[in-house]
Amino acid sequence: MAESPVHSTAAHSLRRFSSGTARAVDDVDWQPLDMSEDRPLTRPELREELTALAAQIRSEFVTKADLRQELAALGTKICAEMHADIRHELEAQATQLRAETNTGLQGLRTEMATGFAEMRAYIDFSVKSSRDELRTHFDVVAENFRSEFRPL
DSSP states (O other): OOOOHHHHHHHHHHHHHHHHHHHHSTTOOOOOOOOOSOOOOOHHHHHHHHHHHHHHHHHHSOOHHHHHHHHHHHHHHHHHHHHHHHHHHHHHHHHHHHHHHHHHHHHHHHHHHHHHHHHHHHHHHHHHHHHHHHHHHHHHHHHHHHHHHSOO
C-alpha cells in the first residue's frame, strides 16, 4: 500500500520531532509511535502523543518558587561549607600562631634569663667593689683616728 505524500510527511515530521526532543530533554521516557503497521498516522493519535509529550516536558520544568527554594538551599549549603572551611582555616592559623608565639616567648624567656644573670653578676660585682672601697675607706679612717688618739 503506497502512502500519500501528506501522510508520509506527517510521519516523517513526527519522527524528526520525537528524535530532536529526545536529544534535547535527557530523561524523557517518551517512545515514538509504533509504526510497524503500514498505515497512515491519524490526527487524534498525533494530537494524543504530542499532548503527552508536552505534559511530560512541562513536568520537567520547575516554577520560579521552586528555583528560589533550591537556590536558597544551595546558598545555605555553600555558606555552611564555607563556614566550615573558614573555621578550619582559622583553627589552623590559630594553631600556627600559638606555636610561633610559644617559640617567641621561649626565646624571650631565654633572653631575659640571660639578661637577669648578667645583671645579677654586674650587681654582685658592684656590691663587692663598693664593699671593698668602703672597707678601705673605713680602714683609712680608723688608722687616722688611731694616729689622732695615740698621743692622747
